Amino acid sequence: MIPIKDDNYLERVPYITFILIGLNVIIFLYQLFAGKEGAMFTYKFALVPRNIFHSQGTPPFLTLISSMFLHGGPAHLIGNMLFLGIFGDDIEDALGHFRYLFFYIVCGVIAALTHALIHHASGVPMLGASGAISGILGAYLLLYPGAKILTIVPIFFFLRFIWIKASFFLIVWFIFQLIYTASPQYQGIAFLAHIGGFLAGLGIIGLFKNYRGRKRKYEILWP
Numbered sequence: 001m002i003p004i005k006d007d008n009y010l011e012r013v014p015y016i017t018f019i020l021i022g023l024n025v026i027i028f029l030y031q032l033f034a035g036k037e038g039a040m041f042t043y044k045f046a047l048v049p050r051n052i053f054h055s056q057g058t059p060p061f062l063t064l065i066s067s068m069f070l071h072g073g074p075a076h077l078i079g080n081m082l083f084l085g086i087f088g089d090d091i092e093d094a095l096g097h098f099r100y101l102f103f104y105i106v107c108g109v110i111a112a113l114t115h116a117l118i119h120h121a122s123g124v125p126m127l128g129a130s131g132a133i134s135g136i137l138g139a140y141l142l143l144y145p146g147a148k149i150l151t152i153v154p155i156f157f158f159l160r161f162i163w164i165k166a167s168f169f170l171i172v173w174f175i176f177q178l179i180y181t182a183s184p185q186y187q188g189i190a191f192l193a194h195i196g197g198f199l200a201g202l203g204i205i206g207l208f209k210n211y212r213g214r215k216r217k218y219e220i221l222w223p
Contacts, residue, residue, distance in 0.1 A: 001169060002152040003086050004161070008144060014089035016097045020104070021081050024129055028071045042070055046125035049116040068108040070127035080129045086149075087140045088133070094143055095208050103208045107135020107200045114196025131193035134177075138201025141170045143209075174198055 031038045047067035052060040071077040092100040111131025140147075145167040153160050177198070181191040 001164070001172070003083065003169065004150040004152060006086055006090065006144075006150070006166065007148045007163075008090045008093075010089060010093045012093045012097070014092045016101050016104075017084060017088040017092050020088070020129075021084060024069055024071065024077060024081060024084075027069050028074075028077045031070065042127065043125055046070055046127040047112050047116060048125050049119045049122045052113075052116045053120055064109045064112045065105060067112060067125075067127045068105075068129045068132050071129070072127060076128060080133055083133050084129065084136070087136050090144060090147075091136050091139050094139075099208045103139070103201075103205070104132050104136065106204065107138075107197050108132030110200040111135065111193040111197030115190045115193040118192050126190050126193065128190070128193075131190070131197040134194045134197030135201035137170055137173065138198040138203075139205040140201075141167060142202060142205055 031042050034041065045063060045066035047063040051063070071080065088100075088104075091103070095103060108129070108131050111134060112126065115126055115131070145165075147166040148163040149166055149169045151162055151164045151169060153162050153164075174195075177191050177194045180189065181195065
């Protein structure tokens with residue numbers, strides 16, 4: 001299922017979401033076109049799990065953050081930015097700009113640590129914004145479960161545009177992350193980071209929610 005848009009309305013301009021998308025695109029273009037320097041830059045600032053626990057290379061705390069602004073290819077970037085654009089603006093709208101940015105970074109760090117702790121001996125670099133974006137998806141599930149997502153669904157040889165309830169879309173998405181984690185053919189993708197980020201978003205969104213904000217469509221009112 002490929003999301004296209006949701007039916008939430010916004011009360012704030014999502015400046016931080018726009019900035020995050022812009023930074024990811026600019027950094028990826030540097031990775032892509034800077035040749036050998038771009039490759040060295042990518043390896044230097046990606047997260048290498050074994051370095052986190054042995055303090056090798058770039059300071060570990062830095063790669064926990066820098067790795068979420070790197071991508072492995074155009075499809076990786078486009079997929080992440082699509083999800084960030086559709087779901088991130090709503091979380092920014094609910095939290096406010098600076099709460100949202102802090103929430104995004106915290107979820108990304110927790111996602112990266114989840115992957116690093118499980119694969120603590122690995123020397124394979126991990127990169128991508130999907131851990132932080134997974135945190136946004138977890139928050140969206142709690143704040144806007146009744147929202148509708150316009151989704152492209154392949155049915156046999158045809159593509160159908162279908163409005164799907166957000167709670168169904170996100171729960172199915174999470175189930176697939178669990179399935180992919182156990183599948184050998186997807187071992188090159190950090191699905192554990194997706195799972196860690198999603199659970200982080202579910203768990204900490206209540207600490208970030210803007211209680212003084214106006215009531216929004218589909219929003220769950222926290223006690």
